[in-house]
Amino acid sequence: MTSSRGSDAYRTQYLTPFIWRKLICFYRVKMASSFARILSSKRKVGILSLVGAGSLTVGFFLNREQHVNAGAQVRRIYPPSAEYPDLRKHNNCMASHLTPAVYGKLCNKTTPNGYTLDEAIQTGVDNPGHPFIKTVGMVAGDEESYEVFADLFNPVIKERHNGYDPCNMKHPTDLDSSKIRGGQFDDKYVLSSRVRTGRSIRGLSLPPACTRAERREVEKVVVDALAGLKGDLAGKYYSLTQMTEQEQQQLIDDHFLFDKPVSPLLTCAGMARDWPDARGIWHNNEKTFLVWINEEDHTRVISMEKGGNMRRVFERFCKGLQEVERLIQEKGWEFMWNEHLGYILTCPSNLGTGLRAGVHVTLPRLGKDPRFPKILDNLRLQKRGTGGVDTAAVGNTFDISNLDRLGQSEVQLVQTVIDGVNYLIECEKKLERGQDIKIPAPISQFK
Amino acid sequence: MALSSQHGCLSMNPRLLENQCKVDAIMPFGNTHNQLKMNYTAEQEYPDLSKHNNHMAKVLTPEMYANLRDKQTPSGFTLDDVIQTGVDNPGHPFIMTVGCVAGDEETYEVFKDLLDPVIEDRHGGYKPTDKHKTDLNPDNLQGGDDLDPNYVLSSRVRTGRSIRGFCLPPHCSRGERRGIEGLSVEALGALDGDLKGKYYALKDMTEEEQQQLIDDHFLFDKPVSPLLLASGMARDWPDARGIWHNDNKTFLVWVNEEDHLRVISMQKGGNMKEVFNRFCTGLTKIEELFKEKGHEFMWNEHLGYVLTCPSNLGTGLRGGVHVKLPNVSKHEKFGEILKRLRLQKRGTGGVDTAAVGGVFDISNADRLGFSEVELVQMVVDGVKLLVDMEKCLEAGQSIDDLMPEQK
Numbered sequence: 001m002t003s004s005r006g007s008d009a010y011r012t013q014y015l016t017p018f019i020w021r022k023l024i025c026f027y028r029v030k031m032a033s034s035f036a037r038i039l040s041s042k043r044k045v046g047i048l049s050l051v052g053a054g055s056l057t058v059g060f061f062l063n064r065e066q067h068v069n070a071g072a073q074v075r076r077i078y079p080p081s082a083e084y085p086d087l088r089k090h091n092n093c094m095a096s097h098l099t100p101a102v103y104g105k106l107c108n109k110t111t112p113n114g115y116t117l118d119e120a121i122q123t124g125v126d127n128p129g130h131p132f133i134k135t136v137g138m139v140a141g142d143e144e145s146y147e148v149f150a151d152l153f154n155p156v157i158k159e160r161h162n163g164y165d166p167c168n169m170k171h172p173t174d175l176d177s178s179k180i181r182g183g184q185f186d187d188k189y190v191l192s193s194r195v196r197t198g199r200s201i202r203g204l205s206l207p208p209a210c211t212r213a214e215r216r217e218v219e220k221v222v223v224d225a226l227a228g229l230k231g232d233l234a235g236k237y238y239s240l241t242q243m244t245e246q247e248q249q250q251l252i253d254d255h256f257l258f259d260k261p262v263s264p265l266l267t268c269a270g271m272a273r274d275w276p277d278a279r280g281i282w283h284n285n286e287k288t289f290l291v292w293i294n295e296e297d298h299t300r301v302i303s304m305e306k307g308g309n310m311r312r313v314f315e316r317f318c319k320g321l322q323e324v325e326r327l328i329q330e331k332g333w334e335f336m337w338n339e340h341l342g343y344i345l346t347c348p349s350n351l352g353t354g355l356r357a358g359v360h361v362t363l364p365r366l367g368k369d370p371r372f373p374k375i376l377d378n379l380r381l382q383k384r385g386t387g388g389v390d391t392a393a394v395g396n397t398f399d400i401s402n403l404d405r406l407g408q409s410e411v412q413l414v415q416t417v418i419d420g421v422n423y424l425i426e427c428e429k430k431l432e433r434g435q436d437i438k439i440p441a442p443i444s445q446f447k
Numbered sequence: 448m449a450l451s452s453q454h455g456c457l458s459m460n461p462r463l464l465e466n467q468c469k470v471d472a473i474m475p476f477g478n479t480h481n482q483l484k485m486n487y488t489a490e491q492e493y494p495d496l497s498k499h500n501n502h503m504a505k506v507l508t509p510e511m512y513a514n515l516r517d518k519q520t521p522s523g524f525t526l527d528d529v530i531q532t533g534v535d536n537p538g539h540p541f542i543m544t545v546g547c548v549a550g551d552e553e554t555y556e557v558f559k560d561l562l563d564p565v566i567e568d569r570h571g572g573y574k575p576t577d578k579h580k581t582d583l584n585p586d587n588l589q590g591g592d593d594l595d596p597n598y599v600l601s602s603r604v605r606t607g608r609s610i611r612g613f614c615l616p617p618h619c620s621r622g623e624r625r626g627i628e629g630l631s632v633e634a635l636g637a638l639d640g641d642l643k644g645k646y647y648a649l650k651d652m653t654e655e656e657q658q659q660l661i662d663d664h665f666l667f668d669k670p671v672s673p674l675l676l677a678s679g680m681a682r683d684w685p686d687a688r689g690i691w692h693n694d695n696k697t698f699l700v701w702v703n704e705e706d707h708l709r710v711i712s713m714q715k716g717g718n719m720k721e722v723f724n725r726f727c728t729g730l731t732k733i734e735e736l737f738k739e740k741g742h743e744f745m746w747n748e749h750l751g752y753v754l755t756c757p758s759n760l761g762t763g764l765r766g767g768v769h770v771k772l773p774n775v776s777k778h779e780k781f782g783e784i785l786k787r788l789r790l791q792k793r794g795t796g797g798v799d800t801a802a803v804g805g806v807f808d809i810s811n812a813d814r815l816g817f818s819e820v821e822l823v824q825m826v827v828d829g830v831k832l833l834v835d836m837e838k839c840l841e842a843g844q845s846i847d848d849l850m851p852e853q854k
Contacts, residue, residue, distance in 0.1 A: 078622030085621060086650065086686050113483045118620070125683050205483070211527075212494060213487035241495065267676065274534050277495050 080104040083118075085125045092137030093348075094124035097155040111148045115141030115209050120149055123269040136160055136349050139269045141209030143202065143336045143344050157341075157348050161406040162445060164352075169446075171342035171352050174409035177311075177318040183418045185308025189425050190359045191397065194304035195317045195414065197354040198297035198345045200336040201328070206346045207271040207296060215278040218298045225327035226282045226291060233320055235284035237293075240276035256281055258295050271296055271346070288313075289320050297345050297354075310359065310421075314414050342406060352406025357417045360386050364396035365431035366424060371439055375427065378442040379420035380404060400424065407446045416443070481517070481525045489513035492527075494534045502757075503533035503546030506564045520557050524550030524618050528679075529558055535677040545569060545758050548678045550618030552611065552745045552753050566750075566757050570815040579751035579761050582818035585720070585727040591827040594717025598834045599768045600806065603713035604726045604823065606763040607706035607754045609745040610737070615755045616680040616705060624687040624703050631702050634736035635691045642729055644693035646702075649685035665690055667704050680705060680755070697722075698729050706754050706763075708733075717768065719830075723823050751815060760815045766823045767810025768830050769795050774840035775833055776807060780850070784836075787853045788829035789813055809833065825854060 084103050087095040098121065106117045124137025138156060140146055146153050154166050164171075185193070200206060201221055204214045223237050238247055251257035260275045261267055283290040292300040301324075303317035325335060336344035342352035366372055376383055384399040400421060402413045427437040484492055493512050496504040507530065515526045533546025547565060549555055555562055563575045594602070609615060610630060613623050632646045647656055660666035669684045670676060692699040701709040710733070712726035734744060745753035751761035775781055776792075785792060793808040794801040802808075809830055811822040829851075836846045 078620065078626070082622035082625065083620055085683060089650075114481070122682060125686075126681070211484045211487065211492055213484065213491035216491065268682075272535070273531060273677075274494060 080107050083107060085121070087125070087128075089128050090124070090137070091129040092124045092127070092135045093156040093159050094121050094137030094152070095129070096159065098152055102151050106149055106151060109148050111142050111144040113142050113144070113205055113209065115145055115148075115205070117149055117152070119209065119270070120145060121152075123265055126268040127265050135265060136347055138348065139208045139271075139346050140206055140344070140348070142205045143200070145206075146341060146344065146348075153348060157351065157406070160349050161352070162404070164407040164446070166340045169407065170339050171406055172409040172412070173337070173342055173353070174411040175318040175322060176411060177315040179411045180311055180314060180415060180418065182422065183309070183311030183314065183414075185310060185359065185361075185421060186425060187307045189363070189428065190308030190310075190361050190421065192304065192306050192360045193308060193310040193313045194302065194359070195310075195313055195355065195357040196300060196302040197317075197321070197356075197410075198300045198343070198350055199321070199324075199354075200298045200344050200346075202334050202336045204298070206298070207294065208269045208346060212274050212277060215274070215294050219278040219280065219293050221328060221331065221333055222291070222293055222299055222324075223280070223282065224331065225324050228327045229284070229320070229323055232286055232316070233284050233289055233323065235282055235289070237280055237282040239278075239280040241279075243280075251281060254283075254287060256283060256287075256290055258292055261296070266296060269346075289316055291324075296347070297350070308359065310357070310414070310418055314357070318410070350405060352404075353408070353410050353413055354405060355410050355413055356401045356405075357414045358384075358399055358401030359417070359421055360397055361400055361421060361424065362397050363424060363428050366428045366437070367396050367398060369427075369431070369437070371437070374439050375424070375437075376400070376420075378440050379423060380416055380443055380445065381420045381424075404445065481519060481523075481527070484527070485517060489516055492516065494530070496534070496537075499533070499537040499546070501533050501536070501538040501544045501546030502565045502568050503530050503561070504538070505568065506561060511560055515558055515560060518557050520551050520553040522551050522553075522614050522618065524554055524557075524614070526558060526561070528618065529554060529561065532674055532678040536674050544674060545756055547757065548617050548680075548755050549615055549753070549757070551614045552609070554615075555750060555753065555757075562757060566760065566815070569758055570761070571813065573816045575749070577816065578748050579815055580818040580821075581746070581751055581762070582820040583727040583731060584820065585724040587820040588720060588723055588823055588827070590831075591720035591723065591823070592718050594719060594768065594827070594830055595834050596716040598771045598837060599717035599830065600771065601713065601715050601769045602717060602719040602722045603711065603768070604719075604722055604764065604766040605709060605711040606726075606730070606765075606819075607752070607759055608708040608710060608730070608733075608763075609753055609755075610707050611743050611745045613707065615707070616703065617678040617755060621683050621686060624683070627707050628687040628689065628702050630737065630740065630742060631700070631708060632689075632691070633740070634733055635700060637736050638693070638729070638732060641695055641725075642693050642698055642732065644691055644698070646689055646691040648687075648689040650688075660690060663692075663696055665692055665696075665699055667701055670705070675705060678755075698725055700733075705756070706759070719766070719768065719823065719827050723766070727819070758814065762814055762817070762819045762822060764814060764819050764822050765810045766826045767808055768826070769806055770809055770830060770833065771806050772809075772833060772837050773805030775837045775846075776802065776805060778836075778840065778846070784833070784851065785809075785812075785829075787851045788832065789825050789854045790829045 080103055081100065084100050087098065103117070110116050119141055121138045123139055124135070127135065127137070129135050129137065136156065138152070157166055158164060201218050204210060204218055210218070226235065226237060229235065238251060243251070248257065258281065261272050266272065279294045281290065281292055288303065288305050290302040290304070301317070301321060303313050303320060305313055328334065338344070343354050345351060345354050380403045381400050382403045384401070385394060386397055386399050402417050404413060423440060430437050489509065489512055493509050496507065512526065519525045528550055529547045532548055536544065536546070538544050538546065545565065547562065559575070567573055610627055613619060613627055619627070635644065635646060638644065647660065652660070657666065667690065670681050675681060688703045690699065690701055697712065697714050699711040699713070710726070710730055712722050712729065714722055737743060747753070752763050754760060754763050789812050790809050791812040792802070793810070795803060795806055795808050809826070811826050813822060832849065832851060836849055839846050839849065
């Protein structure tokens with residue numbers, strides 16, 4: 001109400017023409033014509049709030065007065081120090097960076113949609129973490145969260161993404177799969193190949209904060225776009241609320257079906273509200289391209305197939321993503337993206353590319369070699385069990401994927417996986433022949 | 448440019464310009480995002496309740512939703528907050544859950560169009576104009592000191608209390624919850640005589656204390672029931688939660704679990720009168736101590752004591768026994784007998800368990816519209832009759848002429 005309003009006014013009058021110019025510049029050329037369409041179509045929500053800021057606030061207070069009962073005590077107002085969470089037993093990125101000073105600075109702020117700091121950090125407060133795994137501990141409720149709560153998000157992003165500084169670094173986006181070299185692995189070792197990412201629809205709140213209507217709008221926008229896919233991408237949508245028993249069983253057998261989240265990391269962030277309303281699964285007829293709608297993100301996009309043809313998997317991935325983007329733009333929508341954070345997703349760990357490219361690979365000898373973890377480390381790869389992020393490896397088959405998400409492009413990360421997996425297979429072959437292997441030099445993180 | 452260093456990164460989003468500090472300090476966790484929903488029609492926001500079977504789903508209509516959705520209590524609790532647990536938990540075909548919660552005392556007023564019919568449905572036809580009688584005078588209880596301990600293994604009375612002026616567990620901030628804990632610990636610390644006891648904060652207790660509380664069956668853990676989790680009651684666990692009990696281990700208070708306070712009086716055997724005595728004395732004393740500090744419990748003459756779940760309004764009282772009824776429980780009229788006595792059965796593990804070894808938890812079915820004395824009287828009289836029936840059946844006699852009238 002005081003000095004912050006003053007600086008708001010300053011920013012408003014000074015930055016507006018600057019911002020509009022910047023906006024036009026950062027849009028890629030082919031999108032320039034849709035910019036005008038965006039303004040005129042579905043952006044009513046944003047524009048309204050721009051115009052009505054003052055009246056919105058007044059309206060809120062008026063509404064409040066009306067419902068105070070005679071005799072009810074006035075609500076207490078606690079200072080930030082009384083509201084500051086107890087993080088002494090916590091080990092997550094949020095807890096590492098949320099000092100009382102940062103909390104005090106941000107606790108009264110809201111995004112234009114009304115998302116607050118307490119909501120963003122709730123999952124990290126409720127889930128102290130594990131002594132060996134460091135979780136992120138906070139989520140975004142909308143695109144603006146990353147801006148309004150930058151004082152907390154930026155150090156968290158920097159820690160999680162190994163030093164990437166959103167303030168002065170730019171994230172490259174590159175979905176030109178023709179740049180990939182190699183990428184066809186020996187099927188004797190690589191059982192399956194998969195690339196996944198997420199995309200958010202600009203103008204609609206993210207899963208922790210979205211209203212039912214917003215979530216349904218996400219579903220509608222995405223399903224409409226997917227219905228426009230053709231050829232080897234043509235497919236069908238299965239809404240979680242309406243699928244038949246047979247459809248459900250088929251999706252389970254195909255390992256496509258996702259269920260209501262049980263992980264407290266997700267449920268404490270509010271992502272499972274109103275389940276299964278507006279959630280669903282789309283996949284192409286060939287079952288190699290799959291989209292999850294309104295699970296942890298607006299969309300999760302997965303390209304996969306059995307065997308070692310990572311090249312083809314990535315080609316389909318890029319083609320599918322670009323097609324979907326084109327189709328939503330035709331209707332005046334776009335993905336959340338900016339040049340510092342890349343593609344905006346719910347969890348800060350998925351910013352940038354949001355990309356995890358990986359293989360299920362059998363490495364019976366290398367998997368037992370004590371140098372294996374270091375080799376992976378230097379190749380900037382990580383291993384998981386074949387059941388996903390929280391599982392251990394069974395037998396000799398590992399899920400090997402890229403470690404990084406932000407600061408390198410999609411092409412760069414997939415190339416890293418391809419080169420790395422090739423190296424791992426070489427090591428395995430050497431060990432088969434009784435030869436010794438070498439730990440490779442660490443590859444640089446930011447190219 | 449200078450602004451970059453001040454604000455981190457340069458903003459790209461014009462929408463950001465208007466509103467970085469919209470709500471300034473009055474309601475730090477106020478529900479500003481309710482305004483976002485108003486950009487959509489009521490129809491677009493209306494929840495899909497087609498597979499739902501709870502009290503909220505039975506009562507809520509699109510018209511009611513449209514009328515109530517722009518309202519909020521002074522602390523910012525909205526209709527969607529009230530119903531979220533009912534939307535997320537469609538219910539069970541055989542058990543009718545409530546499906547809504549209150550975030551503060553005013554919820555019951557602001558959203559009365561929804562909550563009055565829910566209350567009426569849940570509490571046997573209790574009307575919006577009805578008055579609830581509170582009676583915590585243990586002398587008004589007849590008998591109750593002679594339930595046969597060969598059958599009645601233990602006796603227990605519990606209720607809840609909310610501190611006026613604070614938000615309830617689904618909505619309270621960390622500061623408020625800590626305030627509630629502080630006030631409660633202070634009040635409980637002033638209890639003396641056979642009520643003198645000690646507080647164990649969940650986040651500070653030692654391993655030994657924790658084990659002892661588990662052995663005494665006193666320790667409550669973070670809720671796992673999705674009914675509770677979906678309403679937001681488990682936020683910030685275990686901050687400001689704790690257990691207080693007297694040295695004799697017969698009077699127990701839970702702080703900031705499902706309600707501000709849950710108060711429990713209990714002991715082995717069948718002397719329900721003594722249990723109720725201690726219950727009333729303890730509650731009255733605690734209320735006095737709060738008043739001395741300028742606080743009172745949430746109460747009004749229509750709803751009685753106000754608690755988080757509408758099912759606990761009125762007395763919030765569940766008085767019951769663990770009783771051996773292996774023969775009566777197998778009788779074909781067992782359900783009918785309980786219904787007429789206005790009692791309900793549960794397993795000895797609590798509300799969601801089944802009975803083991805013929806031992807049942809028998810307690811009052813009602814909460815609102817009857818006083819505390821009346822409800823405990825029903826339990827005392829009803830259990831006495833059930834034990835008599837059990838003895839009859841043991842002796843091979845019929846219980847037909849013992850069948851009670853509908854209370």
